[in-house]
Amino acid sequence: MNKPPLIWTNVSLFAITFIGAVFLVPWYGYQHGYGAGEWLAFIGFAFASGLSITAGYHRLWSHKTYKASSPVRFIFALGGALALQNSALHWSSDHRVHHKHVDNNDKDPYSANMGFWYSHIGWMLREYQAQRYHDYKNVRDLQNDKIVMWQHKYYLVLVVLMNIALPALLGWLNGDIIGMLLMAGLLRLVVVHHCTFFINSLAHVWGSQPYTDRNTARDNGIIALLTYGEGYHNFHHIFENDYRNGIRWWQYDPTKWLINLLNWLGLAKDLRVTPQERIETAMLQMQLKRTQSLVANLSNCDEALEKLQMEYELLKSHLADYYKAKKRLLEAKRKQLANKQLVLDVKELKKRFHTQQKNWRLLTATYA
CATH class of the missing domain: 1.20.58 (Methane Monooxygenase Hydroxylase; Chain G, domain 1)
Structure with missing residues (x-):
C-alpha cells in the first residue's frame, strides 16, 4: 500500500529545528556561553508556549472546560503562535476528532495503535489528514470567537513575530541576539514540541489506567512533569470536560493552577468539574x-x-x-x-x- 505524500514543509521544519537544537545550540554554548538572561528566557518562553497549548488550545478551546476573558484568550493566541503547533482552530479540530474516534486507525488523527512514531510525529509528516476531513465543521463554535479567527488568519505572521522577532528583540536588549534566538527560540521550540507530542504518544503507552480501559490513554506523573499537567491522560479521556487533569492536591498540574488563578482574578469563569x-x-x-x-x-x-x-x-x-x-x-x-x-x-x-x-x-x- 502506497503511503500518502510527504508534507515537505513539516518535514523540513522538524528536521532543521531538531538538528539545530542538537548541534548548533551546544556548539554556540561551548564557543560563547549562555548567560542567565538566555536561560530565564528559555524557561519563560517554554512555560508561556506550553501553557498556551494546555490551558488555551486544549482545555479552553478544544474542550470548553471553562470560559476566559478576551485578554486571556489574546495572550493564549500569541502563545499558541509561539508554540508553533498550528492555529487554535486547526489544533482544536484535530483534537476533537481524536477524542471522538480515539484509537481508531482510520479516523483518529494520531492513533496510538499506529505506533509510537506515528502518534508522536509521523502523523504530521504525510498527508494523512486529507483522508479524514476537509473542513472545520466540528469547530463552528470557535469560528464565532473573533480572537481565534484573527489568530487563524494571521497565524504565519504571528509565528514569525513570536519565534524570531521577539527573541531577537530580547537578545538585542540583553546583548546577545544569536544566543537568545538559539535558547528562547530554537531550543525552547524543539523541547516544547516534543513534550507536547508526548501527550499523543507516550501518554497512550506508559502509565496506569485507574478510570477506564476503553482506550489506550494512561495516567503518568512523570509525563505530567513534562507536559504542564497533561500526563493524567486516562482521567482526561473519560472526563474530557473537566478543567482539571490532576485531580489530587499533590498531582502536578500547573495548567489547573493557572486556570484557578485566572478564576480568582476574575479573568476566567464557569470552571467545569466532574462530580x-x-x-x-x-x-x-x-x-x-x-x-x-x-x-x-x-x-x-x-x-x-x-x-x-x-x-x-x-x-x-x-x-x-x-x-x-x-x-x-x-x-x-x-x-x-x-x-x-x-x-x-x-x-x-x-x-x-x-x-x-x-x-x-x-x-x-x-x-x-
Whole structure:
C-alpha cells in the first residue's frame, strides 16, 4: 500500500529545528556561553508556549472546560503562535476528532495503535489528514470567537513575530541576539514540541489506567512533569470536560493552577468539574474488572467472584446513598433549610461508605 505524500514543509521544519537544537545550540554554548538572561528566557518562553497549548488550545478551546476573558484568550493566541503547533482552530479540530474516534486507525488523527512514531510525529509528516476531513465543521463554535479567527488568519505572521522577532528583540536588549534566538527560540521550540507530542504518544503507552480501559490513554506523573499537567491522560479521556487533569492536591498540574488563578482574578469563569461520585464509580468499576480477572484463575473462583460481586454492589450502594444525601444537604444549605439531623445523616452515610470502602480495598488486596 502506497503511503500518502510527504508534507515537505513539516518535514523540513522538524528536521532543521531538531538538528539545530542538537548541534548548533551546544556548539554556540561551548564557543560563547549562555548567560542567565538566555536561560530565564528559555524557561519563560517554554512555560508561556506550553501553557498556551494546555490551558488555551486544549482545555479552553478544544474542550470548553471553562470560559476566559478576551485578554486571556489574546495572550493564549500569541502563545499558541509561539508554540508553533498550528492555529487554535486547526489544533482544536484535530483534537476533537481524536477524542471522538480515539484509537481508531482510520479516523483518529494520531492513533496510538499506529505506533509510537506515528502518534508522536509521523502523523504530521504525510498527508494523512486529507483522508479524514476537509473542513472545520466540528469547530463552528470557535469560528464565532473573533480572537481565534484573527489568530487563524494571521497565524504565519504571528509565528514569525513570536519565534524570531521577539527573541531577537530580547537578545538585542540583553546583548546577545544569536544566543537568545538559539535558547528562547530554537531550543525552547524543539523541547516544547516534543513534550507536547508526548501527550499523543507516550501518554497512550506508559502509565496506569485507574478510570477506564476503553482506550489506550494512561495516567503518568512523570509525563505530567513534562507536559504542564497533561500526563493524567486516562482521567482526561473519560472526563474530557473537566478543567482539571490532576485531580489530587499533590498531582502536578500547573495548567489547573493557572486556570484557578485566572478564576480568582476574575479573568476566567464557569470552571467545569466532574462530580466526585462519577469519578469514584469509574475507579470502582476498574477495580472490580481487574480483580475479577485475577480471581478467574483461582480454583475456587466461583465462590470468590460471588463474594467480590456482593461487596462491590454493597459499596456501590453506600456510595450512591452518601452522595445523594450530600447533594440534598448542599441544596438545603443553598435554600437555608439545612438542619442538624440532615447533617448527622450525611456524616453517618459518609462513615458507612468509608468503612465499606476500606473493606473493599482489603478484599481486592488479597487477590492482588
